[in-house]
Amino acid sequence: MSIAAYSTYARQLESLVTDVALGRWRRVADDVQHALNGQASAQLRRIVSRADRRTTGSFFTTGGVRQSYEELLARGTAPGGSTMIWDPTCGAGDLLIAGTSQFPIGATPAETLTLWNRRVRGHDLHDPFVAVARMRLVLAVLERHRAVGSDALLVERRWRTAFPRVQVGDGLQALRAAAEGRGFGGRLLLNPPYGMDAALPGCTWSTGRTSLAATFTAQASAAMAPGGRLFAVLPDVLRSGSRYQSWRGQLAEHLKMEEIRPHGLFDNHTDVDVFLLSAVRRRGGHSGAVAWWPPSAVSTDSVIGDHFRVGVGPVVDNRDPHDGPEVPYLTAKELPGQGETGLPLRRRLFGGRLFEPPFVVMRRTSRPGQGAKGGARGTGVLIQGDRPVAVDNHLIVAEPLRGGVASCRELLEVLDGPKVVHWLDERIRCRHLTVTVVRSLPWG
Template identity: 85%
Template sequence: MSIAAYGTYARQLETLVTDVASGHWRRVADDVAHALNGQASAELRRTVSRADRRAAGSFFTTGEVRQSYEELLDRSAVSGRTLVIWDPTCGAGDLLIAGTGQFPLGATPAETLTLWNRRVRGHDLYDPFVTVARMRLVLAVLDRHRAVGSDAPLKEHRWRTAFPLLQVGDGLQALREASEGRGFGGRLLLNPPYGMDTALPGCTWSTGRTSLAATFTAHASAALAPGGRLFAVLPDVLRSGSRYRAWRDQLAERLEMEEIRPHGLFDDHTDVDVFLLSAIRRSRGHAGAVAWWPPAAVTTDSTIGDHFRIGVGPVVDNRDPHDGPEVPYLTAKELPGQGEMGLPLRSRRFGGRLIDPPFVVMRRTSRPGQGARGGARGTGVLIQGAQPVAVDNHLIVAEPLASGVTRCRELLKVLDGPKVVHWLDERIRCRHLTVTVVRSLPWG
C-alpha cells in the first residue's frame, strides 16, 4: 500500500464533479457535502497505511481543527479583491477551501473560476493529493453557487483546467525560492509534515534531527514579504518545548504574532496536540516579547525552581555501562501513582551521579488532562531511604534546597493541586514535561 492507492478516490471525485457540473444535484448533494467535510481524510486512512501516511507526513486538516482554523482566518481582516492564498503542503486542499471562504463569487461558477484561478496556489509531492485538492475546490465553488441560487452548468474543459497553480512539487523548495525573490505578500496557509528530518544546511536554530514542521515554518516566515500573513497549524512541542526556543526567537524576529492559541489533539486519529498561529511579516526587526503561552501559564511569583534543584535522572539505561557500585535503581515502572515510597528494589551498577533521598520524582511522559495510575498530570512521588539512588532519565528529579522531607511533602501538595494541573495544560501540551517547565511551576 502507498500514496498511489489514493488515486482511486481522486477518480471518484472527478466522476462526482462531472455530475455536479452538469447540474445533477438531486442525487449527489449528500456526496458533495461528504467530499467537502472529512471524507478526504477518511479515505486517506482507508486506502493508505498508517506507516505510509506517517512517512509522507500526510494528516489532513479536518473536523474541529479545521473549524478553529477557519475562525482564525475570519478574525483577520482581508481585502477580498486582492487576496492570494498559498499552501505549500496542500494535501487534499482543506486549508485552501477554508482560505477561499472569504473570496467573493462571480455571477456564475465559470466566472468564479476565472476570478479564483490565479489567486489559489498550492504544492504537494503527491499527484493524487493535488488532484483531490483541485476537485474539492471545484466542488466548493459549485456548492457555494448552489447555496446562493446562482448555480449554472460548468463545461468540462473549465473544471478540468481549474486552479492551474496547484502543482505537484516540493513546497519547501518553493518557499526557499520565494525567500530569495521578492517574497509572498498574500496569505500563506500551513499544516506542514509533523515528522523529523535532518536540519537543513544553514539552519541557525537547530542541528541534527529536528521537526519538519519547524523547518517548514521557519522557511515560510522567510518567504513572506512585509505585510504577508502566515496562518499555521503546528505541533505544540514547537510552542512549548525547550528545544525549540531558538526557533521561537527566530520567528519573533520576523513576525508580529496576532494570535497563538493551543487547540488540543489534532484529531481522534492523530495523537499529537497542536496550536494555531496567525502572524504578519514585519518590515523591520523584532519589536518585543512574544506571548507563546496564555497569561495563566506565565509565572510571576515564587516557583518550584526557587525551592528545588530540578533535573533529569542521570541514567540512560540502554547506553550507560553497568559498572561502578551496585545501587538502588529507580525507574518509572516502580512508581505508584502518587504518594511516598522507600528505596526501589531494582538495582544496577552505575558509576555516574547518584541522588541522595529525600527527593521527589515526576514522570517525564505526560499528556494533558491526565496522569499515570490515577494521579493528576505532574503528580510527584517522594523517595525516602538511607542510600543514594540511581535515577532513570525518564524521570524528572526535584531535590530540596532546604528543609528535606518537609519541603518535599509541601511539593507533593503543590503538584497535586488544580492550579498546577491547569498551569501545565496551558503551558505544555506535548508528551514530555521539560526541566524548564517544571522549574517554572508556581509554588504555593
C-alpha cells in the same frame, strides 16, 4: 497501501464533479457536502496504511481543528478579500478550501474559476493529493454558487484545467525560492508535516534531526514579503518545548504574532496536540516579547525552581554501560502513581551521578489532563532512604534546597493541586514535561 492508492478516491471525485458540473444536484448534494467536509481524510485512513501516512506526514486538516482554523482565517482577513493564498503542503486542499471561503464569487462558476485560478497556489509531493485538492476546490466553487441560487453549468474543459497553480512540487524548495526572490505577500496557509528530518544547511536555531514543522514554518516566515500573513496549525511542542526556544526567537524576529492559541488534539485519530498561529511579516526588526503562553501559564511569584534543584535522571538504561557500584535504580515503571516510597528494589551497576534521598520525582511522559496510574498530571512521588539512588532518564528529579522531607511533602501537595494541573495544560501540551517547565511551576 501506498499513497498512490489514493488515486482511486481522486477518480471518484472526478465522477462527482462531472455530475455537479452538469447540474445533477438532486442525487449528489449530500455527496458534495461529504467531499468538502472530512471525507478526504476518512478515505486517506481507509486507503493508505498508517505507516505510510506517518512516513509521509499525511494528516489532513479536518473536523474541529479545521473549524478553528477557519475562525482564525476569518478573524485575520478583511471581508471580501481577494489576496492570493498559498499552501506549500496542501494535501487534499482543506486549508485552500478554507482560504477560498473568504473569496468573492463571480456571476457564474466559470467566471469564479477565472477569478480564483490566479489567486490559489498549492504544492504537494504526491500527485493523488494534488488531483483531489483540485477536484475539491472545483466542488467548493460549484457549492458556493448553488448556495446563492446561481446554477449555471460548467463545461468539462473548464473544470479539468481549473486551479493550475495547485501542482505537484516540493513546497520547501518553493518557499526557499520565494525567500530568494521578492517574497510572497498574500496569505500563507500551513499545516506542515510533523515528522523529524535533518536541519537545513545554515539553520541557526537547530542542529541534527529536528521538527519538519519547525523547518517549514521558519522557511515560510523567510518567504513572506512585508505585510504577508501566515496562518498555521503546528505541533504544540514548538510552542512549549525547551528545544525550540531558539526557533521561537527567530520567528519573532520576522513575524508580528497576532494570535497564538492552544487547540488540543489534532483529531481523534492523531495523538498530537497542536496550536493555531496567525502572524504578519514585519517590515522591520523584532519589537517586543511574544506571549507564546496564556497569561495564566506564566508564573509571576515564587516558583518551584526557587525551592528545588530540578534536573533529569541521568541513566539511559539501554545505552549506559553496566559498570561502577551496584546501587538502587529508580524507573518510571516501578514507581507508584503518587505518595511516598522507599528505596527501589531494582539494582544496577552505575558510575554516574546519584541522588541522595529525600527527593521528589515526576514522570517526564505526560499528557494533558490525566496523569499516570490515576494521579494528576505532574504528580510527584517522594523517595526516602539511606542510600544514594540512580534515576532513569524518564524521570524528572526535584532535590530540596532546604527543608528536607518537609519541603518534599509540601511539593507533593503543590503538584497535586488543581492550580498546577491547569497551569501545565495551558503551558505545555506535548507529551514530555521539560525541566524548564517544572522549574517554572507556581509554588504555593
